[in-house]
Amino acid sequence: xxxxxxxxxxxxxxxxxxxxxxxxxxxxxxxxxxxxxxxxxxxxxxxxxxxxxxxxxxxxxxxxxxxxxxxxxxxxxxxxxxxxxxxxxxxxxxxxxxxxxxxxxxxxxxxxxxxxxxxxxxxxxxxxxxxxxxxxxxxxxxxxxxxxxxxxxxxxxxxxxxxxxxxxxxxxxxxxxxxxxxxxxxxxxxxxxxxxxxxxxxxxxxxxxxxxxxxxxxxxxxxxxxxxxxxxxxxxxxxxxxxxxxxxxxxxxxxxxxxxxxxxxxxxxxxxxxxxxxxxxxxxxxxxxxxxxxxxxxxxxxxxxxxxxxxxxxxxxxxxxxxxxxxxxxxxxxxxxxxxxxxxxxxxxxxxxxxxxxxxxxxxxxxxxxxxxxxxxxxxxxxxxxxxxxxxxxxxxxxxxxxxxxxxxxxxxxxxxxxxxxxxxxxxxxxxxxxxxxxxxxxxxxxxxxxxxxxxxxxxxxxxxxxxxxxxxxxxxxxxxxxxxxxxxxxxxxxxxxxxxxxxxxxxxxxxxxxxxxxxxxxxxxxxxxxxxx
Amino acid sequence: xxxxxxxxxxxxxxxxxxxxxxxxxxxxxxxxxxxxxxxxxxxxxxxxxxxxxxxxxxxxxxxxxxxxxxxxxxxxxxxxxxxxxxxxxxxxxxxxxxxxxxxxxxxxxxxxxxxxxxxxxxxxxxxxxxxxxxxxxxxxxxxxxxx
Ligand SMILES: Cc1cc2nc3c(=O)[nH]c(=O)nc-3n(C[C@H](O)[C@H](O)[C@H](O)COP(=O)(O)OP(=O)(O)OC[C@H]3O[C@@H](n4cnc5c(N)ncnc54)[C@H](O)[C@@H]3O)c2cc1C
Numbered sequence: 001x002x003x004x005x006x007x008x009x010x011x012x013x014x015x016x017x018x019x020x021x022x023x024x025x026x027x028x029x030x031x032x033x034x035x036x037x038x039x040x041x042x043x044x045x046x047x048x049x050x051x052x053x054x055x056x057x058x059x060x061x062x063x064x065x066x067x068x069x070x071x072x073x074x075x076x077x078x079x080x081x082x083x084x085x086x087x088x089x090x091x092x093x094x095x096x097x098x099x100x101x102x103x104x105x106x107x108x109x110x111x112x113x114x115x116x117x118x119x120x121x122x123x124x125x126x127x128x129x130x131x132x133x134x135x136x137x138x139x140x141x142x143x144x145x146x147x148x149x150x151x152x153x154x155x156x157x158x159x160x161x162x163x164x165x166x167x168x169x170x171x172x173x174x175x176x177x178x179x180x181x182x183x184x185x186x187x188x189x190x191x192x193x194x195x196x197x198x199x200x201x202x203x204x205x206x207x208x209x210x211x212x213x214x215x216x217x218x219x220x221x222x223x224x225x226x227x228x229x230x231x232x233x234x235x236x237x238x239x240x241x242x243x244x245x246x247x248x249x250x251x252x253x254x255x256x257x258x259x260x261x262x263x264x265x266x267x268x269x270x271x272x273x274x275x276x277x278x279x280x281x282x283x284x285x286x287x288x289x290x291x292x293x294x295x296x297x298x299x300x301x302x303x304x305x306x307x308x309x310x311x312x313x314x315x316x317x318x319x320x321x322x323x324x325x326x327x328x329x330x331x332x333x334x335x336x337x338x339x340x341x342x343x344x345x346x347x348x349x350x351x352x353x354x355x356x357x358x359x360x361x362x363x364x365x366x367x368x369x370x371x372x373x374x375x376x377x378x379x380x381x382x383x384x385x386x387x388x389x390x391x392x393x394x395x396x397x398x399x400x401x402x403x404x405x406x407x408x409x410x411x412x413x414x415x416x417x418x419x420x421x422x423x424x425x426x427x428x429x430x431x432x433x434x435x436x437x438x439x440x441x442x443x444x445x446x447x448x449x450x451x452x453x454x455x456x457x458x459x460x461x462x463x464x465x466x467x468x469x470x471x472x473x474x475x476x477x478x479x480x481x482x483x484x485x486x487x488x489x490x491x492x493x494x495x496x497x498x499x500x501x502x503x504x505x506x507x508x509x510x511x512x513x514x515x516x517x518x519x520x521x522x523x524x525x526x527x528x529x530x531x532x533x534x
Numbered sequence: 535x536x537x538x539x540x541x542x543x544x545x546x547x548x549x550x551x552x553x554x555x556x557x558x559x560x561x562x563x564x565x566x567x568x569x570x571x572x573x574x575x576x577x578x579x580x581x582x583x584x585x586x587x588x589x590x591x592x593x594x595x596x597x598x599x600x601x602x603x604x605x606x607x608x609x610x611x612x613x614x615x616x617x618x619x620x621x622x623x624x625x626x627x628x629x630x631x632x633x634x635x636x637x638x639x640x641x642x643x644x645x646x647x648x649x650x651x652x653x654x655x656x657x658x659x660x661x662x663x664x665x666x667x668x669x670x671x672x673x674x675x676x677x678x679x680x681x
Contacts, residue, residue: 046653050639052638053580056635057582067583105679106680147677147679148678162664165664166665172672173672180669181669197658198657199658200655201659202654209656320661323660324661332679358635361634361637362630362631366627374560376556377563377565381563
C-alpha cells in the first residue's frame with residue numbers, strides 16, 4: 001500500500017492543475033494521479049511536415065480516433081455531438097484552442113433572470129478575484145474595456161487582428177454589432193518563461209513554441225516546485241469509502257498495469273465532465289450501489305456540450321489562412337436573452353481565422369465543393385486561404401436525459417468500463433443554432449463572402465463537458481454544495497466542469513479554473529478554521 | 535499497433551488511378567498529379583488505421599467500374615469516381631482523405647500554391663496587427679451585459 005497523503009487529486013488537466021497549485025501553499029501532502037503522459041514540446045505536430053496529417057492520428061481530437069494507450073474509448077453512437085478531449089498532463093488544455101472568455105454575471109442567475117434551469121450557488125463577483133488570479137497564472141492576452149463584460153485587465157496585449165479580423169470587424173461595424181478581440185491564453189509577449197506567439201497557426205493540437213498556456217507549462221511547474229507530486233500513467237479505477245462513509249482513497253493501475261491503493265484524507269476529482277461521472281459511477285459500494293455520492297441519481301445527468309453552429313464562406317482576397325492563432329475575436333451581440341426571439345438565453349460568436357491547406361481540401365471535398373478532375377486545381381486556389389467563419393457557441397440548458405452512464409460492454413485498456421453518452425439536441429438549442437446561422441450568414445455577406453455553408457452542430461464538437469455532477473444548495477437536487485464538496489461524502493470534492501449548473505454560451509475553461517481555485521481556497525480556509533467537514 | 539497490411543497489387547493499381555483521376559497533374563499550375571510516384575508512395579505508406587476502410591472503398595470502386603478501375607479509359611474513370619463520391623460514406627472519406635493528406639504536403643505542390651514547404655515550427659509566420667481604429671465604434675458602446 002502507498003503512504004497516505006493529505007490530498008489526492010485525480011486528473012491533471014485545467015482544473016486539477018489549478019487546485020494542486022492553490023493547495024500547495026497549505027503545506028499538506030498533495031498527490032495527483034494522471035492516466036496519461038507528459039507531452040514534450042518536440043512531440044507536437046507543428047514540428048514536422050506531417051503537422052496536419054497528425055490531426056487524424058495521434059493528435060486527433062476524438063479519443064476514439066486517436067486511440068492512444070492512455071486514452072479511454074467513449075461510446076458516442078447515441079449522440080449527434082461526439083466527445084473530444086486529451087488525456088495527459090495538462091488534460092484537454094493540451095488540445096484546446098485557447099479561447100478564454102469568462103462566464104458573465106447573468107449566467108449565474110438564469111432562473112431569477114429568465115425563469116429557466118437554476119441559479120448557481122456562487123456568483124460572478126465572488127469568483128472575480130479567482131478569475132484574475134487564474135488569468136495571471138495561465139497568462140491571458142486581450143484588450144480591457146469590452147462593453148460586453150465587466151471590466152477586467154488581461155495581463156498581455158491582444159492577438160493581432162490580421163486580415164481576417166479586419167475584414168470581419170468592418171462587416172460587424174456595418175451591421176452595428178458588437179465584436180472584440182478575444183481573451184486568449186496565447187502569449188502575445190514573452191511571459192513567465194513562455195515564448196511569445198510566432199503564429200504557428202496550429203494551436204489546437206499543442207503549441208511547439210509554448211505560447212499556448214496548457215497547464216503542463218503553467219500551473220504544473222509551479223505546483224511541483226511547491227512540493228506537489230504528480231504521478232503519470234496511473235489510471236484510477238474507483239474511489240473507495242471507509243466504514244464512516246468518507247472517501248478513503250483510490251484504487252488505480254500504475255504504469256506497469258499493477259493494481260495499487262492510494263489512501264488519502266481528502267479526494268478531489270478533476271477528470272472532466274465525462275471522466276468524472278464515469279469514475280464516480282464506477283465507484284460502487286454497499287452504501288452507494290449506483291456510484292459514489294450518487295444518492296440522488298444525478299451523477300452523469302444534465303450533460304451539457306454547447307452545440308456549435310459553424311458558418312463559413314469565401315472572400316475574393318487572401319486572408320490569414322492557418323497563420324496565427326485560430327480564434328481571435330468574439331461577438332457578444334446575441335448573448336443575453338431577448339424576449340423577441342423564439343428561444344431563451346443566447347450565444348457567443350467565436351470568429352475564426354482560416355485553416356491549413358490539407359484541412360481546407362478535406363473539408364471542401366467532404367462538402368462537395370472541390371471537384372475531382374482537371375478543375376480541382378483552379379477551384380482549390382479560390383478556396384485556400386479565402387475562408388472566413390464564425391461559430392455560434394450556443395448555451396445548452398440542463399436536461400436530465402442527456403447523460404453519461406457506464407457502457408455495459410466497452411472497456412478501456414485497463415478493463416475499466418467506458419462511458420456511454422446519450423444526448424439529444426433540445427428544441428431551444430435548435431432554434432438558437434438557426435438564429436446563429438442566420439446572423440452569421442448576414443455577417444459573412446456583409447464581409448463580401450459567397451458560397452456560404454454551415455455545419456450545425458459541429459459533430460466532433462463535444463469539447464465542453466459540463467453539468468454531470470451539478471452544484472447546488474439542495475442535496476436532493478445537486479451532487480456538490482456551493483463550494484464543490486459532495487453532499488453525500490464530506491471529504492470528496494469535484495473541481496471540473498461537471499459541477500456547472502448551467503452552461504452559459506462561452507468556452508468554459510477560464511471559469512472552470514476560477515471555480516477550481518475558489519474551491520481550493522475554501523478547502524484551505526475551512527481546513528484552517530475547522531469547518532471543512534461540517 | 536500491428537503493422538498495416540499492404541495493398542494488393544490490384545488495389546494499389548486502382549488506388550493510383552483513382553488518385554490521378556481525383557487530382558490530375560496540371561501544367562498550368564506546375565503541379566504534379568496525386569498519382570505521381572513520390573506522392574503515391576507516401577499515400578501507400580500512410581494508410582495506417584484507415585487501411586480497412588480504404589480497402590472497402592476500392593472494392594466498391596471496382597464494382598462500379600465493372601472490373602479494374604485502372605483499366606477504364608480516362609473519361610470513364612472520372613464518371614465512375616464521381617459515382618463513388620455520390621454514394622458517400624466513411625470508406626470514401628478515408629480514401630479521399632489519405633490522398634489529400636499526402637498530396638497537399640508535397641514540396642512541389644506547396645510551391646505551386648505559393649507556400650513554403652516547411653513545418654510551421656520554428657520559423658512561424660507573420661500576421662499583421664491591422665487597423666485597431668476599427669474598434670472605435672464598439673468602444674463607444676455603453677456596457678450591455680446583464681447583472
Ligand atoms: C479540441 C478542443 C478544443 C478546445 N478549445 C477550447 C477553447 O478554445 N477554450 C476553452 O475554454 N476550452 C476549450 N476546450 C475545452 C477545455 O480543454 C476543457 O474545458 C478543459 O480542459 C477542461 O478541464 P478539466 O480539468 O475539466 O478536464 P481535462 O482538462 O480534460 O482534464 C482531465 C484529466 O483527467 C484525466 N483522467 C480522466 N480520468 C482519469 C482516471 N480515471 N484516472 C486518472 N486520470 C484520469 C485525463 O487524462 C485528463 O488529463 C477545448 C477542448 C478540446 C478537446
